[in-house]
Amino acid sequence: MYYDVYKTWRKEVESRDLQELPPNFYERVILYIRELEEKCERLEDPTMVKLLEEEKRNVKNMLKQLIIKRASKVIGFVFEGVEIDYKKLTELDRSIFKVVESILRPKKGEKGEVIENVKESEKSLEGPPHESDEGVLVLVRFIRDVPEITGIDLREYGPFKKGDVGTLPLANAKLLMKRGFVELIESKRNPSK
Numbered sequence: 001m002y003y004d005v006y007k008t009w010r011k012e013v014e015s016r017d018l019q020e021l022p023p024n025f026y027e028r029v030i031l032y033i034r035e036l037e038e039k040c041e042r043l044e045d046p047t048m049v050k051l052l053e054e055e056k057r058n059v060k061n062m063l064k065q066l067i068i069k070r071a072s073k074v075i076g077f078v079f080e081g082v083e084i085d086y087k088k089l090t091e092l093d094r095s096i097f098k099v100v101e102s103i104l105r106p107k108k109g110e111k112g113e114v115i116e117n118v119k120e121s122e123k124s125l126e127g128p129p130h131e132s133d134e135g136v137l138v139l140v141r142f143i144r145d146v147p148e149i150t151g152i153d154l155r156e157y158g159p160f161k162k163g164d165v166g167t168l169p170l171a172n173a174k175l176l177m178k179r180g181f182v183e184l185i186e187s188k189r190n191p192s193k
Helices: 002-014 025-042 046-080 091-104 113-126 170-178
Strands: 136-142 165-169 182-189
Touching (some): 002 025, 046 091, 136 170
């Protein structure tokens, strides 16, 4: 089962498209994690317990990353207006899709209003910008460890260790600065925008 989880996780992470999951995938993985926990409780050999706990930790991490990656793709597809192959959606994906679609996709007669309202709300939270934030990357120093994140531009950034220097979209950098994870070094225009 470990290899199945790894193979599924790797395919999802390496592809821009949403991958079709094997039937009952999440249920089977959760059952597998429970089995590992039960084995750990029964075993008396500390080395075997350590190995099984490490395996359990790895499976949980892959499952978490898989769920986050799929949610990120679904949100990105809704935001971009990309058609989604519903056969590839799990129940969890469908729930995320419905919520995000109801927020981001305008209803008839509201063309663009919903997305504009979301953008305005984000700007008011960040404070008044002096120039357009779109396409602005900032150079930051990481004050604390930060796991891999999906930027507002839907690109992957990180993971970063304390003391690392890297670039992030301005909106993401502002949020991380407010929370004490980074300090600003400088900003530059994103040449791909």
